[in-house]
Amino acid sequence: xxxxxxxxxxxxxxxxxxxxxxxxxxxxxxxxxxxxxxxxxxxxxxxxxxxxxxxxxxxxxxxxxxxxxxxxxxxxxxxxxxxxxxxxxxxxxxxxxxxxxxxxxxxxxxxxxxxxxxxxxxxxxxxxxxxxxxxxxxxxxxxxxxxxxxxxxxxxxxxxxxxxxxxxxxxxxxxxxxxxxxxxxxxxxxxxxxxxxxxxxxxxxxxxxxxxxxxxxxxxxxxxxxxxxxxxxxxxxxxxxxxxxxxxxxxxxxxxxxxxxxxxxxxxxxxxxxxxxxxxxxxxxxxxxxxxxxxxxxxxxxxxxxxxxxxxxxxxxxxxxxxxxxxxxxxxx
Numbered sequence: 001x002x003x004x005x006x007x008x009x010x011x012x013x014x015x016x017x018x019x020x021x022x023x024x025x026x027x028x029x030x031x032x033x034x035x036x037x038x039x040x041x042x043x044x045x046x047x048x049x050x051x052x053x054x055x056x057x058x059x060x061x062x063x064x065x066x067x068x069x070x071x072x073x074x075x076x077x078x079x080x081x082x083x084x085x086x087x088x089x090x091x092x093x094x095x096x097x098x099x100x101x102x103x104x105x106x107x108x109x110x111x112x113x114x115x116x117x118x119x120x121x122x123x124x125x126x127x128x129x130x131x132x133x134x135x136x137x138x139x140x141x142x143x144x145x146x147x148x149x150x151x152x153x154x155x156x157x158x159x160x161x162x163x164x165x166x167x168x169x170x171x172x173x174x175x176x177x178x179x180x181x182x183x184x185x186x187x188x189x190x191x192x193x194x195x196x197x198x199x200x201x202x203x204x205x206x207x208x209x210x211x212x213x214x215x216x217x218x219x220x221x222x223x224x225x226x227x228x229x230x231x232x233x234x235x236x237x238x239x240x241x242x243x244x245x246x247x248x249x250x251x252x253x254x255x256x257x258x259x260x261x262x263x264x265x266x267x268x269x270x271x272x273x274x275x276x277x278x279x280x281x282x283x284x285x286x287x288x289x290x291x292x293x294x295x296x297x298x299x300x301x302x303x304x305x306x307x308x309x310x311x312x313x314x315x316x317x318x319x320x321x322x323x324x325x326x327x328x329x330x331x332x333x
Contacts, residue, residue: 007077014042168242172219215242218319242299
């Protein structure tokens with residue numbers, strides 16, 4: 001039996017492949033679109049049984065060639081660019097593709113674990129998995145919302161596990177290919193390593209400079225949650241996947257800088273000192289993001305806890321320090 005990971009060469013997908021490998025699972029079909037070939041590097045230390053292009057994979061699904069051969073599908077493949085304006089592409093790639101895989105899994109009694117997104121909440125201030133709180137600001141968020149709605153419509157008729165994860169701000173190894181869409185922790189590390197300073201957006205929506213707040217969640221925890229649900233096939237639902245804590249962009253910057261300073265034998269500095277010394281600077285808020293930006297997110301993870309996942313989740317300070325160790329090793333190696 002195979003485990004299928006879509007978006008396998010991407011950030012979350014590649015980490016899931018590695019997580020499965022660490023359990024001794026190598027019968028993995030990695031599915032992705034390598035039009036941007038540099039993503040292959042995310043899989044060079046992983047073991048897989050086969051690689052399929054997305055369109056080749058869909059042909060196999062529609063021809064029934066994989067019927068009865070799949071233990072679980074981790075569906076991470078999507079266009080995650082919140083500034084993408086081609087709605088037709090977004091809906092085909094994120095919504096229709098997901099429906100095809102959901103139907104395949106239901107027809108084959110196969111576990112389906114998929115990536116939703118906290119973007120479905122838009123500019124709201126309540127982040128609970130209920131329709132009343134969902135109002136996406138862009139077509140990416142809408143594509144994720146619409147698929148969650150499709151899942152809800154078939155809830156009582158499902159034949160196998162369906163678990164959707166509304167990822168908040170995920171950061172960690174194997175995201176370098178994402179360019180401007182990589183996490184702020186990644187960008188702050190590179191800025192500090194190159195220039196000795198980092199730049200954040202100035203304040204917006206009533207928040208002071210760098211004080212916009214997000215729920216930053218480590219990829220380590222994302223993988224652990226996905227694999228926990230694989231181990232508990234009786235648990236289905238749509239779940240927020242964050243830490244349940246909001247922290248500022250300034251917090252991330254301070255954590256990155258002070259981890260780097262510790263390695264240089266330098267003492268930690270607080271935010272005010274970093275600002276005063278010009279190590280943290282602020283730049284104009286992009287006009288293209290105005291009205292489309294979440295200035296505050298904080299996952300309500302009560303549903304995740306009620307499902308039985310009770311492991312602690314890394315804070316920004318803990319997770320960022322671990323991530324910087326990985327980035328430093330790659331930077332100096």
